[in-house]
Amino acid sequence: MAGPDPITAGKVYYIPLNSVPGQAYVTLPAPPAPAPAPTDYTLSETPDHHSTKFPYGWVIGSMGVALALIAIAVLALVLWKFFGYNPQDPNNQGKSPDRHKFQLLKSGSFCYGSGRYLCCQFGNAKPTRADGGDHHINVPKGMAADVFDREKPIVFTYEEILTSTDSFSDANLLGHGTYGSVYYGVLRDQEVAIKRMMATKTKEFIVEMKVLCKVHHASLVELIGYAASKDELFLVYEYSQNGLLKNHLHDPESKGCSSLSWIFRVQIALDAARGLEYIHEHTKDHYVHRDIKSSNILLDGSLRAKISDFGLAKLVVKSSDAEASVTKVVGTFGYLAPEYLRDGLATTKSDVYAFGVVLFELISGKEAITRAEGMGASSNSERRSLASVMLTALRKCPNSMYMGNLKDCIDHNLRDLYPHDCAYKMAMLAKQCVDEDPVLRPDMKQVVITLSQILLSSIEWEATQAGNSQVFSGLVAGR
Template sequence: MPHHHHLAASRPEPQPQLPMPPHRHLVPLLLLLLPLAVSGSDADAGGNATSAPLACSELSRVCTAFLAFPAAGAGAANATLLESMFDAAPGDLTADAAASPGYAFVRKNCSCLPSRTYLANTTYTIPSSAAASGAAPNATAADVAAAAYAGLAVPPPGGAAQRPPRPGAVVALHLLCGCSSGPWNYLLSYVGVDGDTVESLSSRFGASMDAIEAANAMVGPDPITAGKVYYIPLNSVPGQAYAALSPPAPAPAPADNTLPETPDHHSTKFPYGWVIGGMGVALALIAIALLALVLWKFFGHNLQDPNNQGKSPDQHKFQLLKSGSFCYGSGRYLCCQFGNAKPTRADGGDHHTSVPKGVAADVFDKEKPVVFSYEEILTSTDSFSDANLLGHGTYGSVYYGVLRDQEVAIKRMMATKTKEFIVEMKVLCKVHHASLVELIGYAASKDELFLVYEYSQNGSLKNHLHDPESKGYSSLSWIFRVQIALDAARGLEYIHEHTKDHYVHRDIKSSNILLDGSFRAKISDFGLAKLVVKSSDAEASVTKVVGTFGYLAPEYLRDGLATTKSDVYAFGVVLFELISGKEAITRAEGDASSNSERRSLASVMLTALGKCPSSVYMGNLKDCIDRNLRDLYPHDCVYKMAMLAKQCVDEDPVLRPDMKQVVITLSQILLSSIEWEASQAGNSQVFSGLVAGR
């Protein structure tokens, strides 16, 4: 099956400037949104200087905890920011919109670490100007991080956090959290501010004063110290769903229902019945007139337009959904808009194709994608010139274009591929996540269909792994590879668990993982995605086998049963690709002849792991690690990722982890890799993100 290069950039351009490490690029925005959580004389304490992690005794204990973070209003922009800062999924955020100042509540898994303290993990990227964060000129990276997290985070001892804040440096952080040892379900980490008292916290969060004092080992009338973390006992999830909450519109002034006193004239009464009846008749006549106008507009137009003779109204559903501009959401494209949109004059009727009956109602429901004219598509791609061709896929070619001053990728499909076209729109107009490629809109002509996506400047992951130098790409560093794996895992976790309808992608592979300008990964190509059916046993969709060999799970090949565990298997193969730099179907090492034996990468890596007892004695596994890494990687982290990949490609789907477990493991590997990176401070190649070719 041909490889996809959907939306991937392979234009003959100079390599982009090396970006900052790909962890937190929203920090400058955060610094504009942060309120002053620490003020007055206590601010000199450094925010969390007086805060210590909560002690624990059960080293294996993991619980759900919440952190209260001061946020300047709930909205899509803040949600994206918080997800990035706290390594949180969209479903992990709630908001306290009614209170002032407002707080966002972040759900985290809190663990009892070997230090016998409760902590959660995250990472932080130092902004381009440390001064912008309000830190002192001689501040360390730890000081900058403490200011950004308003006292909720502390750095691990030693490492990069104690060095000067180098712009772009990634700092591993511990979040202060806690697990309840009393009768409460959760503990909420809250940083005290001036004016707080135990009584005010009790009133705000609905916890008793005795419970707050017990959870924080407070004796007597201890005051609340500004800048110190306190643990608030809770029995329910705090706040409400984190959405674009806007203040309610002011209620209209109540109507004056009191009638002025009038003399009681028994001989004359006002004819209220006649007035009400007359108004009813008038409204009915107006409704009939409007209905007649709508019918005349619709049918009269079709009868008078010679181009519409013999055509079904269903053939014009695309035209009824037109829009003249892009929609935006939180700085990213928002493909769907609400309500009916009018066609633009640029969209000639000759350029539109028919759509199967019921598509508009079934696919778009209340949300409708932006529609571009065929002329716009043609102009933006320079009439589909070879210079703008990005790649070929199973269902069409992908071109680079500039639409309304925005770089885009345009998938060009034959009209016979309507089914795949509709599936991709149906999925991408319902799911939105930073790790999923964003659909902007579509266009159609008599013979072709076009999908318009956000443009991924650094192409596909495949181009950076498999013989990158011959394609004009640089190989990725170990840190970049782990971050890309984590991004893709979060995207899969989102469609598997956090959407209203759960989906199986069915074509996860390195060519369908795209890299943006900061080398953050986005999953693309949802043309084969399938809605999974919930049952008492599992979520599955029986279908004909589609996808790419080398990535297909054994049970899917055998039974055609697509489940979320099928995607987990394919993701495991991608992990093996990230480690080895080899393709999913590979030839024997050192034998490039056309008739040499071809084996699945999964079988090659599993054989090597079978002879690798530990990360200390890596043996055959080391021979399988991508030579482009040039031994610039932490052996224990590579081993852990390889073992995770092994679990993902287990023959028994029941034994494979779900994507939530994969995300947790990769987060831990990333943090360990960052700590290793800090220990290699003298090696500039480690910090470059990209490894220069030999």
């Protein structure tokens, strides 16, 4: 090898680092060069001759089986929840789930797992002997399979109704309604009210069930179910512990009822107004009750109001300018609107008129048809409508500062324990509701707003009366 200068450096020998001095070095063959990585082009052109493939079929099949098992388990859980059936219960051994059985909750209502009332549970199956003997339930002919659309009440047996009312004993009689008597009963450990009607009242029977199975509101009495025998029909409702509003307003002491404080009166008015607003405006089909009165407003254990007796309820027909239903005049005198008496035209404003009369009852404690004071009891001319009496008093009452004759019309059971401005506002609202012209009457939405404001003002007034022991001592309706 030539160096950088003309001097010869000599030969260059390759001496491996792993050689041993004195021994001959054996050269090993060079390792083979690694094969080049296959390219996409090479793989695509080279056919796959391997016999083993990825088991796509097994994976898809396993997933299908797993999904099917999950679906079956979910379906079984849903059915178990729906029927509330417990195979471990000895009472259910050897029996299929009965769709008429319901779970009893100690909340004052008949419900099953979904929380809906049993009014929406299917009830068209025939009762078995285990449910109440062999008594034949004779369902009215007019009750077709689709008469309740998709929501149907539960069917009770006649034997259950008879047992729950102690064979309709007088001790269980709660009162008499428009189309039948109402009895107290205990059905499957639950307090209920049972309306007993003659079989000739099939039309009213079906109308009430159709309406109450479609409308559900805290201020409407809840229908639980029904029963029927050869000659009688029965409607089963939730029980209202404090009975009729009428009994708490008109001579309550003689009827064993407590008088109502001002706050309760306003709250009851607001509850009833909300129930009416609901059936007038917030249901799929709008209804006119046609029989709003103090005897059709029930009070529960907390003195909250519920509207009842929908046997005369009518579906209103929607038109471009109003909602009305032309029908024969039904209802109770003293609560009937003038145009309804004249033309037989039932509208939501007809209910507003009747509600105005109820407001006058709450204020005065008098009945819808009252007797003029200072006149003989034998004369027929002395009987006047409460609305006309109250309107006469309001004409002489310019404002709440000068109550005048209106103060004499306010219920003496209130013992002057009420805010005068709120009583005046409530009387003026009632006046608007009973206006001769239905167009000038407020709708129930406006009534609810006004009553809510009156209730708020009344609560504020009550707070200022903390030093007055009578407001809180329970002498007036427990407040």
